[in-house]
Amino acid sequence: MLSTTLCLLFFLLCLKTAFSSSLHLCSHEEAAALLQFKTSFPIDYTVCYTNYSKTESWKEGIDCCSWDGVSCDNVTGHVIALDLSSDCLSGTFPSNSTLFLLKNLKSLNLSFNDFRFSEIPPEISQFTRLKHLDISHSEFSGQVPAEIAHLSKLVSLNLSDLLSFEYDNIVVSSLGNLILETTTLRNLVQNLSEVRELVLSGVNMTSVNPRFFMNLSSSLTTLDLSYTVLGGNFPNSIFHLPNLKNFYLDGSFGERNLTIDLPSSNWSSPLQQLYLHDVDCGRRLPESIGDLKSLQSLSLFYCNLEGSIPTSIGNLSELTSLNLAINQFSGPIPASIGNLRQLTSLHLSCNQFSGPILASIGNLTQLTSLGLSSNNLSGQIPSSLANLTQLTYLSLSYNQFSGPIPFHAIRFSKLSELDLSYNLLNGTLPPWIFTLPLLEYLYLNHNQFQGQINQFQENSLTWLDLSNNKLQGSIPNSIANLVNLSYLDLSSNHFSDLVEADMFSALQNLEIIFRSDNNLSLRMNANANFTLPKLTYVSFSSCNLSEFPNFLRHSNGLQNLMLSKNSIHGNIPEWICEKDDLEILDLSHNNLMGKIPNCLPKFLSVLNLQANYFDGNIPRWICEKDDLEILDLSHNNLIGKIPNRLPKFLSVLNLQANYFDGNIPFGFLEFCVLQNLNLHGNQMDGLLPRSLVNCSMLEVLDVGNNSIEDTFPHWLESLPDLQVLVLRSNKFHGSVQSTKESPSFPKLRVLDLSSNYFVGALPVRYIENFNAMMDPHKDGNLDRIQ
Incomplete structure (x- = not known):
């Protein structure tokens, strides 16, 4: 009987399959509609x-x-x-x-x-x-x-309009072009009674009142509101939805503050992913967070949380990712974090954690990413970190760690980024650092490391910063083999070596280079014929250079060039004028001479030629370069009159210690964004121009050691940010006393009136806020001021 029934069922199944296969499934109308859609x-x-x-x-x-x-x-x-x-x-x-x-x-x-x-x-x-x-x-x-x-x-609706793009190796997200109005949202929430997934990331909700999310369907499992420009108070009833597994809320780009109170109890028990970014979360992380037994990822990034992390965090046994960066957490990192054995990512950077890293963090053997930077952590780095053999990223920067790097044997074979910068670490650099096969970024700068640098055994590095230490000896020649290197900074150490410029010839990916402030000498090979096409930033300060590095000639993307404190002689080479992308040029403290060239790069914003031997007048091109923000021609042999027109957006103008004469021009002061004006030590005469009152951002005015003949400039009292006023060694005369009784010079810290012809009393109100004051009787001056 059973076999007969089975045979009958098999026959019916075969019949249905044969019937179905003979059926022409798609209607002509629907096929035509799809083909027409295709042609559109x-x-x-x-x-x-x-x-x-x-x-x-x-x-x-x-x-x-x-x-x-x-x-x-x-x-x-x-x-x-x-x-x-x-x-x-x-x-x-x-x-x-x-x-x-x-x-x-x-x-x-x-x-x-x-x-x-x-x-x-x-x-x-x-x-x-x-x-x-x-x-x-x-x-x-x-x-x-x-x-x-x-x-x-x-059941699911995805309108995500989030735009993402890569800038300088960082993925940047931004708002899209869709706009969701309040009425539409209210109807969506009311009508979608069966919705389980609602993804609105990147949709502009500027006008939406978050309270309408209070009525979301109880069937909801996923709500994504990242980058939606929401503002106001988001109802925390969202955390009580019985089926919620994934919740993403982001206040980035919003003009109004977005807030949500984390509940003290009754969390949605299925919650697996909780992501709150740039949201005010109510100050404290509640102890009840430990009730979320299903939680796999917790990111409360930039949420204005403070106090200590509750020890209950250690109850989240399923947690694989924990990000509490950019908050105000304080106190020690709780030892209970060591219970989170499934963690692959832990980021607690930019808080106020103090004390040592507890050894229990070495229990997190699945970690691939660990970020504890920008805290107040101290003591020695625990040797238990050597247990974290899966790490690809480790950052302990901007803390107060001291002592040597503790690992004697290392198994960080997967590490691609190591950042121990801005600490108090000392001792020698352990040899294993130079053998990591996948290391791309190495930051050991701003510590107290000593000794020599070992030879690099691998060539994977793209970023190397050993600056501001006490490293000694020679630069390892293996740097020449780091063909992927784009950033190199060895500045502010105690290296003493003769470095051949040819060392750089193979570093064709190099973009930024610092080798300044050591006892290094950089020697140019006259026959060298190489170029570094990607160079954008070069600093060879204090490198005993006697000529311009010729390999820079064809680096057409150069943006910053700093060759200060060398012995470069002769004229500025003509090829500098061809650097269209150059924004900063610092040739100060050299032996350059002759006239300032009639052309320099058209987008230059900073020009520093201080302490050379330039002569002649200020060239006309400088007067017409409105992009120029900082101009320092001080301590040269320049002569003539200061042009009446100077760059419109100058914030710093330093012409001190030259031979300029005539009146201080006033034309360039009519539209004025100057913060620092220094004409000290020239031969200027005439009156102090009243148009200086237009320089509302002026912080420093120094016209000392000239021949200016005027009365005390009471009209400068209205400048809100003026901190330094130097009038010494001129021909100012008359009373310093003002008829005004209201507070004046609100931020003045330094006032030097010495070696003039002032009479009468010095108003107390000028000096009552001073923090620093030059000696008014220096060189026997001000003997007539009571």
Whole structure:
């Protein structure tokens, strides 16, 4: 009997399969609608990450249910799902698209295409059976249509419009072009009674009141509100939803503060991912956080939390990622964190933690990323960190760790970034640091390390900073083998060596280089013929240079060039004028001479030629360079009159210790952003120009040691930021006393009136706020001031 029944069931199954296979599943109307939709959007492979589009398989005469991305109902043959994600579709999305003829669609995915900033058509409401809608990252713009709230059967809705791009090796996210209004949101929340996933990241919600999220469906499992420009108080009832697993809330880009109170009890027990970024979370992390037994990722980044981390954090046995960076947590790092054996990422940077790192952190053997930088941690680095053999990232910078690096044997074979900078570490650099096979970034700067640098055994480094230590001896020649190096800083040590410039010839990826403030001598090979095409920043200060490094001649992307405190002689080479990207040029404290060239780079913002032997006048090009912000020509042999027109946006002008004569010009002071004006030690005469009152940001004014003949400049009292006023050794005369009785010179710290012809009493109100004051009787001056 049983065998007969089984045979009958098998027969019926075969019959159904044969019937189904003979059925032409896709209707002619729906196939035609899809083909018409295909012709509406040319394929553009530049807007996607593949070289294949699903619509290429769509051919007339072939059952559309067999087309890529198309799914049909096995019984009716209707198209019920369409997945064209990342399909390289490009073009505007029309409101009369034939796609809306597919009335039986239950799932539609158009994500990661390029619809050229089209608005989402209101006709989308015609998909009355739709349960899954994903139109994220497809370059839609404008207001989300109110009609989208009519899709009451939606189980998942993804409108994510978050824009992400890479800048300087950092992924940056920004707001998209979609706007969600309050009314639409309110209707969405009310009508989507079955929704489980709601993803709105990157959607502009500036006008939305967060209280409308109070009525979200109890079936909700995922809510993503990252980068939505929300503001105000977000209801913490979200944490009581019975099925919530993933919650992302981000206050970045918002003009209004976004706040949410972390509950003291009754958390949603299934919660697995909790991400709050740039949100005020109510000051304290409650002890109840330890009740979230299912939590796998906890990120409360920049949430204004303070006090200590509750020890209950150690109860989160499933936690793999913990990020509490940029808060105000204080006290010791709790030992209970050592119980989180599943952690792969731990970031507590930018807080106020104090005391030592407890040895229990060595229990976290699954860690791949550990960030404890910018705290007040002290003591020695625990040797138990050597247990963390899976680490790829380790940062302990900006703390107060002391003593040597404690590891004698190391197994950090996967480490790609090591940052121990800005501490009090000492001793020699352990040899293992120079043998790490995957190390790309090494920051040991601003410590007290001594001894020599070992030879590098690997060439994986792209960033090397050993500056501001007490390292000695020679520069290892193995640096020449670091062909991936883009940043090199060995400045402010005690190296003593003769370095051949040819050492750099193989470093074709080098962008930034510092070798200043050592006892190094850099020797140029006259026959050297190499260039470093990617160089943007060069500092060879105090390197005993006697000439310009010729390998810089063809570094056309150079932005900063600092060759101060050398013995470079002769003229500035003409090729400097060709550096169109150069913004900072510092040639101070050299033996340069002759006239300042008639041309220099057109985008220059800082020019420092201090302490050389330049002569002649200020060239005309300087007068016309409005981009120039800092100009220091002090301690030279320049002559003539200061031009009446100088760069409009100058903030620092230092012309002291030259031979300029005539009146101080006033034309360039009419529009004035100067913060520092120093004309000390010239031969200026005439009056102090009244137009200085236009320089409302002026902090330092020094016209000492000239021949200016004027009365005391009471009119400078109104400058709100003036801190230093030096009038010494001129021909100022008359009374310093003012008829005004109101407070004046509110920030003045230094006042030097010596060697003038003032008479009468010095007003007490001028000096009552002084923190530093020059001796008014220096050189026997001010003998007539009572």
